[in-house]
Amino acid sequence: MGSRCQHPGKMSSNFFKISFILIGSILISAQWGYGQNRVAGIVRDGISGELLIGANVIDPIKKAGTATDNNGYFSLVMDRGSDSLLITYVGYAPVSVLLSSGKDTILNVFLQPGEDIEEVEVVAFKRNQFNESSLSNKELKYIPSIGSEPDVLKTLQLLPGIQTTNEGSSNLTIRGGGPGENLFLFDNVPLYYVNHLGGFVSVFNPDMINNVRVLKGGFPAKYGGKLSSVIDISMREGNPSKLRGTAGIGVMGINGTI
Numbered sequence: 001m002g003s004r005c006q007h008p009g010k011m012s013s014n015f016f017k018i019s020f021i022l023i024g025s026i027l028i029s030a031q032w033g034y035g036q037n038r039v040a041g042i043v044r045d046g047i048s049g050e051l052l053i054g055a056n057v058i059d060p061i062k063k064a065g066t067a068t069d070n071n072g073y074f075s076l077v078m079d080r081g082s083d084s085l086l087i088t089y090v091g092y093a094p095v096s097v098l099l100s101s102g103k104d105t106i107l108n109v110f111l112q113p114g115e116d117i118e119e120v121e122v123v124a125f126k127r128n129q130f131n132e133s134s135l136s137n138k139e140l141k142y143i144p145s146i147g148s149e150p151d152v153l154k155t156l157q158l159l160p161g162i163q164t165t166n167e168g169s170s171n172l173t174i175r176g177g178g179p180g181e182n183l184f185l186f187d188n189v190p191l192y193y194v195n196h197l198g199g200f201v202s203v204f205n206p207d208m209i210n211n212v213r214v215l216k217g218g219f220p221a222k223y224g225g226k227l228s229s230v231i232d233i234s235m236r237e238g239n240p241s242k243l244r245g246t247a248g249i250g251v252m253g254i255n256g257t258i
Helices: 008-034 137-142 152-156
Strands: 036-045 056-059 064-067 073-079 084-088 095-098 105-111 132-136 162-164 172-174 182-186 189-191 209-215 229-235 246-249 254-257
Touching: 056 073, 064 073, 084 105, 095 105, 132 137, 137 152, 137 209, 152 209, 172 229
Parallel strands: 036 105, 182 229
Antiparallel strands: 036 073, 056 064, 056 084, 084 095, 132 209, 162 172, 182 189, 209 229, 246 254
């Protein structure tokens, strides 16, 4: 078998082509590298010298940028034609830095705190508690009830959202729940039986009551165990310097307080 050999002139031509391609690639790489430069640096508070984390470092021409890390450091590659950096941070005045074209640059940037705005006073108003009702001792006595005797639970039936199970009964249904779903507190003491005579009258003497507060929804977690409402009844304070008492008689019974 015979061997093939290339003509010396042809080999020389191929060599020059390969050399031209390699030299062209090197020149293009050099041109590209010359057209970019890296800018790095640290951003600090201009007064305390504290490192600023998350400061924005922006190339205004390229519309791109980066942010400082946990050490206040940043690094950004700049294209040809970009000769400045804009550095901003919340609460500080922005800073524009001029760069030397075609050179890598190390910066130490100090930002000055911006102008403080005037103090703004925010005043909150207490929201009306539409799910809360309250009755005082005088209000309880002014409202007539069965047998002309004031009755706490009968009076509560006149408030919005409160109904009774049967006509003439003192059992209350609130927010669709049964009478057993109401929590009764008498000076923070829970009561489980709040009426007698088959539910016709309540056990509370109006002369002993100072205030009645009804929570019909959204009541605090400390009032647990019930779903419908909390009826918080507080007693009147006694008079330590004078002995006083009241007595009454009516169709439904006799009562007295000292």
